[in-house]
Amino acid sequence: MQKRVVYRSKLLPYLLVAPQIAITLIFFFWPSYQALESSFYVEDAFGFSRNWVGMQNYAELFADPGYLRSFRTTLIFSVSVAALTMSISLGLAVAANRVIRAATAYRTLLIWPYAVAPALAGVIWYFLMNPSLGIVAYWLKALGVNWNHYVNGDQALLLVIVAAAWKQISYNFLFFLAGLQSIPKSLIEAAAIDRASPARRFWTIVFPLLTPTTFFLLVINLVYAFFDTFALIHATTEGGPVDATSILVYRVYSTGFVGQDYGSSAAQSVVLMALVVGMTFIQFRYIERKVNY
Amino acid sequence: MANLSIRSLGKTYPGGVSAVRDVDIKIQDGEFIVLVGPSGCGKSTILRMIAGLETITTGDLDIDGRRVNDLEPGDRDIAMVFQNYALYPHMTVRANMEYGLKNEGLPKDEIAERIAEASRTLRLSDYLDRKPRQLSGGQRQRVAMGRAIVRKPKVFLFDEPLSNLDAKLRTQLRAELKALHARLNGTFIYVTHDQVEAMSLADRIVIMSEGKIEQIGTPMDLYLRPATRFVAEFIGTPAMNFIDATVGSDGHSLQIGEQMIAADAPIHAPAGTLVSVGVRPEHLHRGQDHAMHVKLKTGFVEQLGADTIVHGEASTNGTASPLGVRLQGVHMPEPGSELQLGAALSDLHFFDTASGQRLNT
Amino acid sequence: MVENRPFLTVLTHAALIIGVLFLCFPVWMALVASTHSADALSSSPIPMWFGDQGWQNYSLLISRGLPEAGGVPLGRMMLNSAIMALGITFGKIAISIISAYAVVYFKFPFRMVFFWMIFITLMLPVEVRILPTFDVVTKMGLLNSYAGLIVPLIASATATLLFRQFFLTIPDELVEAARIDRAGPLRFFWDILLPLSRTNIAALFIILFIFGWNQYLWPLLVTTDEGLYTIVMGIQRMVNSGESLPVWHLIMGTAVLAMIPPVLVVIAMQKLFVKGLVESEK
Numbered sequence: 001m002q003k004r005v006v007y008r009s010k011l012l013p014y015l016l017v018a019p020q021i022a023i024t025l026i027f028f029f030w031p032s033y034q035a036l037e038s039s040f041y042v043e044d045a046f047g048f049s050r051n052w053v054g055m056q057n058y059a060e061l062f063a064d065p066g067y068l069r070s071f072r073t074t075l076i077f078s079v080s081v082a083a084l085t086m087s088i089s090l091g092l093a094v095a096a097n098r099v100i101r102a103a104t105a106y107r108t109l110l111i112w113p114y115a116v117a118p119a120l121a122g123v124i125w126y127f128l129m130n131p132s133l134g135i136v137a138y139w140l141k142a143l144g145v146n147w148n149h150y151v152n153g154d155q156a157l158l159l160v161i162v163a164a165a166w167k168q169i170s171y172n173f174l175f176f177l178a179g180l181q182s183i184p185k186s187l188i189e190a191a192a193i194d195r196a197s198p199a200r201r202f203w204t205i206v207f208p209l210l211t212p213t214t215f216f217l218l219v220i221n222l223v224y225a226f227f228d229t230f231a232l233i234h235a236t237t238e239g240g241p242v243d244a245t246s247i248l249v250y251r252v253y254s255t256g257f258v259g260q261d262y263g264s265s266a267a268q269s270v271v272l273m274a275l276v277v278g279m280t281f282i283q284f285r286y287i288e289r290k291v292n293y
Numbered sequence: 294m295a296n297l298s299i300r301s302l303g304k305t306y307p308g309g310v311s312a313v314r315d316v317d318i319k320i321q322d323g324e325f326i327v328l329v330g331p332s333g334c335g336k337s338t339i340l341r342m343i344a345g346l347e348t349i350t351t352g353d354l355d356i357d358g359r360r361v362n363d364l365e366p367g368d369r370d371i372a373m374v375f376q377n378y379a380l381y382p383h384m385t386v387r388a389n390m391e392y393g394l395k396n397e398g399l400p401k402d403e404i405a406e407r408i409a410e411a412s413r414t415l416r417l418s419d420y421l422d423r424k425p426r427q428l429s430g431g432q433r434q435r436v437a438m439g440r441a442i443v444r445k446p447k448v449f450l451f452d453e454p455l456s457n458l459d460a461k462l463r464t465q466l467r468a469e470l471k472a473l474h475a476r477l478n479g480t481f482i483y484v485t486h487d488q489v490e491a492m493s494l495a496d497r498i499v500i501m502s503e504g505k506i507e508q509i510g511t512p513m514d515l516y517l518r519p520a521t522r523f524v525a526e527f528i529g530t531p532a533m534n535f536i537d538a539t540v541g542s543d544g545h546s547l548q549i550g551e552q553m554i555a556a557d558a559p560i561h562a563p564a565g566t567l568v569s570v571g572v573r574p575e576h577l578h579r580g581q582d583h584a585m586h587v588k589l590k591t592g593f594v595e596q597l598g599a600d601t602i603v604h605g606e607a608s609t610n611g612t613a614s615p616l617g618v619r620l621q622g623v624h625m626p627e628p629g630s631e632l633q634l635g636a637a638l639s640d641l642h643f644f645d646t647a648s649g650q651r652l653n654t
Numbered sequence: 655m656v657e658n659r660p661f662l663t664v665l666t667h668a669a670l671i672i673g674v675l676f677l678c679f680p681v682w683m684a685l686v687a688s689t690h691s692a693d694a695l696s697s698s699p700i701p702m703w704f705g706d707q708g709w710q711n712y713s714l715l716i717s718r719g720l721p722e723a724g725g726v727p728l729g730r731m732m733l734n735s736a737i738m739a740l741g742i743t744f745g746k747i748a749i750s751i752i753s754a755y756a757v758v759y760f761k762f763p764f765r766m767v768f769f770w771m772i773f774i775t776l777m778l779p780v781e782v783r784i785l786p787t788f789d790v791v792t793k794m795g796l797l798n799s800y801a802g803l804i805v806p807l808i809a810s811a812t813a814t815l816l817f818r819q820f821f822l823t824i825p826d827e828l829v830e831a832a833r834i835d836r837a838g839p840l841r842f843f844w845d846i847l848l849p850l851s852r853t854n855i856a857a858l859f860i861i862l863f864i865f866g867w868n869q870y871l872w873p874l875l876v877t878t879d880e881g882l883y884t885i886v887m888g889i890q891r892m893v894n895s896g897e898s899l900p901v902w903h904l905i906m907g908t909a910v911l912a913m914i915p916p917v918l919v920v921i922a923m924q925k926l927f928v929k930g931l932v933e934s935e936k
C-alpha cells in the first residue's frame with residue numbers, strides 16, 4: 001500500500017492531492033449528491049419551485065411500463081453485446097495466438113477499431129444498414145430479409161447491438177490475447193504429452209485459465225453497454241423507434257433534457273448509480289477470490 | 294571521519310512490535326564495525342536509524358558529539374550502500390555519483406575532481422557514461438560505493454552490499470572493501486548476516502539476536518571467548534558442538550555422563566546447575582589423552598581435501614547428541630564405526646543451559 | 655503451437671481474415687462513400703470502389719462545413735477536438751501523477767480517505783449524473799468554454815491507480831538513496847520519479863487522448879456555441895438534421911476525418927498503446 005520510508009511534510013501532500021480532490025468533489029460528489037437529493041423532489045418545468053415528495057419519483061418510475069421495458073431493453077442489449085463481442089474476440093485471440101506468420105499485421109488490423117468513437121461506429125453502421133441505400137440492407141434484401149430499422153424496433157435494437165459489439169471487439173481481443181500469452185507454454189505441452197487433442201486442450205486447460213480475464217471482460221463489457229453506448233444510440237436511433245432502443249442511460253438523458261422531468265431523471269440516475277456500484281462491488285469480490293486460482 | 298555514540302537506542306513500531314532494545318555502541322573514528330546476526334535480529338534497523346531512514350523511538354545517536362536523532366538523512370553527513378545498489382536507473386554512472394554533490398551545491402570543478410578520483414580508485418573510469426543496466430553486478434556495486442565515496446561522508450553505512458553477488462565475486466569485493474577502508478581510513482558500519490564476511494572484514498563485531506546485542510568484540514574475542522551460547526553457535530563453521538553436563542558438588546568440576554572434568558577456575562554456578570559444554574569441531578582431536586573425551590559414532594562424512602568433516606552422534610553421557618569434528622588431512626572412517634576423540638580444557642566453553650550465559654572465565 | 659496440423663493452420667488464417675474483414679469493411683465503405691457525389695449514393699446498390707469526388711468533398715468539409723449542421727468548417731471542429739483531447743490528457747496526467755505521488759510517498763492524516771474518494775469515482779461514469787453535473791457547470795459559468803469542456807473530465811481514478819501501481823513497484827531503496835543524496839520530496843519527484851515514469855506517461859497519453867477525442871455527451875451538453883463544437887459530437891447534427899435528407903457522402907467524410915487522429919495514434923504507437931490499455935485496467 002505504501003512505501004517503507006515516507007517523506008515527512010505537513011503541507012505538501014495536501015497540495016498534491018488538492019487538484020484531484022477539488023475536481024472530484026465539485027464534479028463527482030456534489031452532482032451525485034444533487035441527483036440523490038432531487039430524486040426526492042418534484043420540480044416545476046421552469047425550476048422556480050419544488051416540492052418534497054419522498055419516494056414518489058421512485059414509485060412512479062417502477063410503476064411506469066416504459067421504464068420497465070427500458071430495463072428489459074437494456075438487459076437484452078448489454079447481454080447481447082457482451083456475448084457477441086466476447087465470443088468473436090475470443091475466437092480471434094485464439095487464432096492470433098496460434099499464427100506465427102503475419103502475426104503483427106493481423107494484430108494491427110484487429111486493434112485499430114478501439115480508437116473509433118462509439119458515436120462514429122453507430123453512424124457508420126447506420127449508413128451500412130440504411131434501408132434505401134445501405135449495402136448491408138441491400139444484401140439482406142437479396143436474402144429475403146426486409147430490413148427497415150426506422151419502423152421495426154427489433155431490427156433497430158439489432159443494429160445498435162452489432163455496432164456496439166463491432167467497436168468493442170478490439171478491446172476484448174487484446175485482453176484475451178494477453179491472457180492467452182500469459183498461460184505457460186509448458187502447460188499446453190504437458191497436456192499434449194497427455195494426449196489431449198487441441199480442442200480438448202482448449203476447453204480443459206486454456207479456457208479455465210482464462211476465467212479471470214473472461215470475468216473481467218464481462219464486467220467491462222456490461223459497463224460499456226450500460227453507459228458508453230449512449231453516444232452510439234444518441235447519434236443514430238435516438239432511442240427509437242418508439243423507445244425500442246431506449247436503454248436506461250438514454251432514458252436518464254431524455255427524461256431530463258427532453259422531458260424536463262428533473263425528479264424522475266434524478267431518480268433514474270440514482271438507480272443507475274446503485275447498479276454500477278453493485279457491479280463494481282461484485283467485480284472486486286470476485287477478483288479478490290481470484291477466479292479459478 | 295568521525296566517532297559515533299549510540300546510547301540505549303530502541304525502536305518500537307506502531308502496533309507495538311519492538312525491533313531493537315537498549316542498544317549501546319561506541320564507535321571510534323576510522324573503525325570498521327560489522328553488525329551481524331540472523332535475519333530479523335534488528336541489525337538493519339539500527340543501520341537505518343543511523344542513516345535516518347527510520348525514526349528513533351528511544352535513546353540518542355551522536356555523530357562527532359552532535360545529536361542527530363532528528364536530522365534528515367541528507368543532513369547527517371553519512372553515505373549508504375544498499376543491498377540492491379539503488380542506483381538511479383535513468384542516470385549514467387557519472388550522474389548517479391554527481392547527484393548528491395549537486396544537491397549539496399558543490400562547485401562544478403570540485404564535483405568533477407571527486408568523481409575522477411573515485412572512479413580511478415574503483416576502476417570505473419571507462420564506464421562513466423553508461424547506464425546502470427549496462428553494467429554487471431560487481432560493477433553496479435562499485436558504482437554504489439563510488440556514490441558513497443564522492444560524498445566524503447563522516448560515516449559509511451553498508452547494508453548487506455555483497456549478498457546479491459556470486460560467491461567468487463563476493464570474496465574478491467571483500468578484499469577490495471577492506472583495502473578501501475584502509476585507504477580512506479573512514480568509519481565504516483557494515484551489516485551482514487554472513488559470519489564469514491563479518492569475521493574477515495571487521496575491526497569489531499556487534500553480534501545481535503532478537504533486537505539485543507549479544508556481544509561486542511574483535512573477531513578473535515568472539516571466536517575464542519563467546520559471551521553467550523548464541524554467539525558460540527553463530528560464529529564458526531561447522532558450528533560448535535554442545536554436550537550436556539552438570540556442575541559438580543565441589544563447584545570446580547563438571548559431570549558429563551560418567552566423566553568428571555576438573556575446571557581450571559571456579560565455575561560461577563551452584564552445584565547441580567545444567568551446563569552446555571561447547572567445543573568447536575576443529576578443537577576435537579583423535580586419541581585418549583585429553584582433558585575431555587567423547588566417542589563419535591560416524592555418520593555423514595565430508596571429504597574436503599585439506600580437511601575431513603565427520604558428522605555423527607556423541608555417545609558420552611547416555612543420551613545421544615549430534616557431534617561434528619574437523620580432522621586435518623584425509624581420513625576415511627567407516628560409516629557406523631566409532632572414533633575416540635578428545636579436547637583440551639582450554640578449548641572448552643561452559644554455558645548455563647538455562648540463560649545461555651558463559652560460565653568459565 | 656505444439657504440433658503441426660496444416661488443416662488447423664488454414665482454419666486459423668481463415669478465421670483471422672474473416673475477422674479482419676468484418677472489422678475493416680464498415681470503414682472501407684465509409685471511405686468509399688466519402689469519395690462519391692450525393693447522386694452516386696442515391697440508388698442501391700451503392701458503389702464499393704472509390705469515386706472521383708473525394709477532393710471536392712473533403713475540401714468542402716474542411717473549409718466550409720455543412721450548412722445543415724450549422725456550417726462550421728470541420729477544420730475548426732477538429733481543432734476544438736484536439737484542444738479538448740489534449741487538455742483532458744495533460745490535465746489528467748498532471749493531477750493524477752501528483753495525487754498518486756502523495757498517496758504513495760507521504761504519510762498524512764486522511765490519506766486513505768482521499769484515496770477512496772478518488773477510487774470511488776471509477777464507479778460513477780459521467781452519463782449517470784448528467785443533469786446535476788450540467789447544473790454545476792452552468793452555475794460556474796463554464797458553458798461554452800474550453801474550460802467547461804475539459805476540467806470536469808480530468809478527474810479520473812484510472813490514471814491515479816495506474817501511477818500508484820507503478821510507484822509501488824519502484825524499489826524503496828531508490829527514495830532512500832535520494833534522501834541520503836539530499837533530495838527533498840519535490841526534487842525526488844522531478845529528478846527521479848518523473849523520468850522513471852516516462853513510459854507509463856506515454857502509454858497513458860495514448861489511452862487518454864483517445865478517450866478525450868472521442869467524448870460525445872459532454873461536449874453535446876456544454877456547447878451551444880457552434881464555434882466550440884467538436885467533430886465527434888458534430889456528426890450527430892448531420893445525421894439527425896431534421897427535414898432534409900442526410901448527405902451520406904459528407905457524413906462519411908466527416909466520420910473518416912473524425913477517426914483519423916485516434917486511429918493513427920493507435921497504429922503508430924501500437925506497443926505503447928497495448929501496454930497502456932492492459933496496465934490501466936489492472
